[in-house]
Amino acid sequence: MVTHHACVRIADFALERYFARWEFNARFVLCASDVEGYPMAELLELADDETGELWDGLRLGYTVSTGHPLLRREIASLYDSIDPAEVLTFAGAEEAVFCLMNVLVGPGDHAIVTWPGYQSLYEVARANGAAVTLHELRESSGWALDIELLRRQLTPATRLIVVNLPHNPTGMLADRETFDRLIEVAEEAGAHLLVDEVYRGLEFDPSRRLPAGADSASRGISLGVMSKSFALAGLRVGWLATHDRELLDRLARFKDYTTICSSAPSEILAIIALRARERVLARSRAIVAANLERLDGFFEDWADRFSWVRPVAGSIGFPRLTVPGVRIDEWAAELVESEGVLLLPGSQFGHPGNHFRIGLGRTDLPRALDQLEAFARRTLR
Numbered sequence: 001m002v003t004h005h006a007c008v009r010i011a012d013f014a015l016e017r018y019f020a021r022w023e024f025n026a027r028f029v030l031c032a033s034d035v036e037g038y039p040m041a042e043l044l045e046l047a048d049d050e051t052g053e054l055w056d057g058l059r060l061g062y063t064v065s066t067g068h069p070l071l072r073r074e075i076a077s078l079y080d081s082i083d084p085a086e087v088l089t090f091a092g093a094e095e096a097v098f099c100l101m102n103v104l105v106g107p108g109d110h111a112i113v114t115w116p117g118y119q120s121l122y123e124v125a126r127a128n129g130a131a132v133t134l135h136e137l138r139e140s141s142g143w144a145l146d147i148e149l150l151r152r153q154l155t156p157a158t159r160l161i162v163v164n165l166p167h168n169p170t171g172m173l174a175d176r177e178t179f180d181r182l183i184e185v186a187e188e189a190g191a192h193l194l195v196d197e198v199y200r201g202l203e204f205d206p207s208r209r210l211p212a213g214a215d216s217a218s219r220g221i222s223l224g225v226m227s228k229s230f231a232l233a234g235l236r237v238g239w240l241a242t243h244d245r246e247l248l249d250r251l252a253r254f255k256d257y258t259t260i261c262s263s264a265p266s267e268i269l270a271i272i273a274l275r276a277r278e279r280v281l282a283r284s285r286a287i288v289a290a291n292l293e294r295l296d297g298f299f300e301d302w303a304d305r306f307s308w309v310r311p312v313a314g315s316i317g318f319p320r321l322t323v324p325g326v327r328i329d330e331w332a333a334e335l336v337e338s339e340g341v342l343l344l345p346g347s348q349f350g351h352p353g354n355h356f357r358i359g360l361g362r363t364d365l366p367r368a369l370d371q372l373e374a375f376a377r378r379t380l381r
């Protein structure tokens with residue numbers, strides 16, 4: 001029997017195509033969202049007796065498809081109420097998003113997704129035939145979630161609400177009251193709530209850390225990864241955590257068609273890092289804090305050329321070039337050609353403002369900013 005199923009070809013991931021062109025060709029990647037990669041040798045020094053033995057005795061066979069039991073245990077301990085059986089690992093956050101959207105939404109379903117944002121959070125749902133409403137964040141309101149707007153965006157078909165907190169690209173973090181109202185809206189709608197928390201742990205004021213999505217809503221799903229706060233993007237280890245075990249089961253079945261199981265060395269290295277999480281996170285926070293101070297100085301000096309809604313968490317911000325007649329796309333293209341400094345124009349998020357993403361996670365930021373400033377003196381004064 002031949003069966004036919006209509007499908008939509010997925011749109012290009014604009015940001016990833018831009019990075020494919022530039023990331024390893026520009027001298028300074030001043031728009032990266034990850035934190036400076038943790039050196040392998042230093043990470044191995046953090047191993048305890050058990051993980052040291054796991055590493056030394058590692059055999060490079062297939063691994064447990066749901067994730068190494070010790071890895072799931074470490075991940076579960078990042079949450080208040082999550083059992084290791086309520087965690088499923090993936091190859092990065094990206095695979096987790098892809099699998100989740102495939103099992104959760106399809107034709108006839110509706111999803112609401114914050115925007116501007118990480119494109120796969122809405123593009124994969126669209127490609128699966130779901131109707132997607134973008135929940136627009138605005139610079140004029142500090143990029144805050146608008147809960148009343150969110151309520152109005154709900155339809156009887158809304159199956160999924162997606163937020164990203166702390167937020168890429170703006171560095172926004174909802175306050176606790178807004179977060180609680182978001183949970184209420186998701187509960188009332190009976191929808192799943194995906195909270196992309198890949199920058200969690202990088203709150204500049206630790207008292208502002210929000211509860212995890214998986215701990216907060218009955219259909220809450222937390223998305224985590226080793227790439228950002230934990231500075232280990234090269235591991236390609238991410239996960240979903242949720243009390244919805246039926247959903248996890250469907251995800252596991254879908255993952256059989258993508259990666260099947262995680263990379264064996266990466267799992268052990270992730271366990272090592274998660275067991276030493278305070279140290280690993282402290283390093284990331286120190287890098288970001290030093291860079292933020294440097295950026296604050298820059299944006300103060302250049303307040304008449306750039307607007308800067310200071311991020312409150314994460315490793316990125318989304319300033320705007322305010323010089324009349326100067327388009328960020330052209331300015332950024334000249335900047336990378338002449339100084340080797342890469343910015344990410346807002347157009348890569350489909351955003352029409354004159355914004356660009358700036359990354360706070362790389363240790364070469366001071367040098368990159370010096371180059372940018374020299375270029376700005378030549379071109380914006």
Ligand SMILES: Cc1ncc(COP(=O)(O)O)c(C=O)c1O
Binds near residue numbers: 094
């Ligand atoms: C908000 C957000 N979600 C998910 C991802 C995907 O993470 P990874 O590349 O580690 O799979 C990213 C990466 O930039 C991101 O910024």
